[in-house]
Amino acid sequence: MEEQMKLTLGEIAVVCDALHARLCFGEKVGAPYRFDRENYERVLQKIYDSGIVVEFEIFPKEKKGEGEK
Structure with missing residues (x-):
């Protein structure tokens, strides 16, 4: 198991x-341009x-000043 990680x-x-x-473009975005899709999937x-x-969670970015209440 350790070797697999x-x-x-x-x-x-x-x-x-x-x-x-x-994070920037949402869950439906394809593989970015740096690597081919097969490499990403593997x-x-x-x-x-x-x-x-185990899973990704996408949270909307806070608008400036919104987190300081």
Whole structure:
């Protein structure tokens, strides 16, 4: 199990790009331009299979001054 959880630097970049795209553009966005879709799907499946990440939650960004009440 421990070996399965190790990620290469490229795989970490894939995950970060996918998270960034989902946070900025929403859940329906396709794979960002940095990697091809097959690579994203393979790496993200590896992440889900490892149990490290179980789901994504997208929260709307706070408008400036909104959080300071």
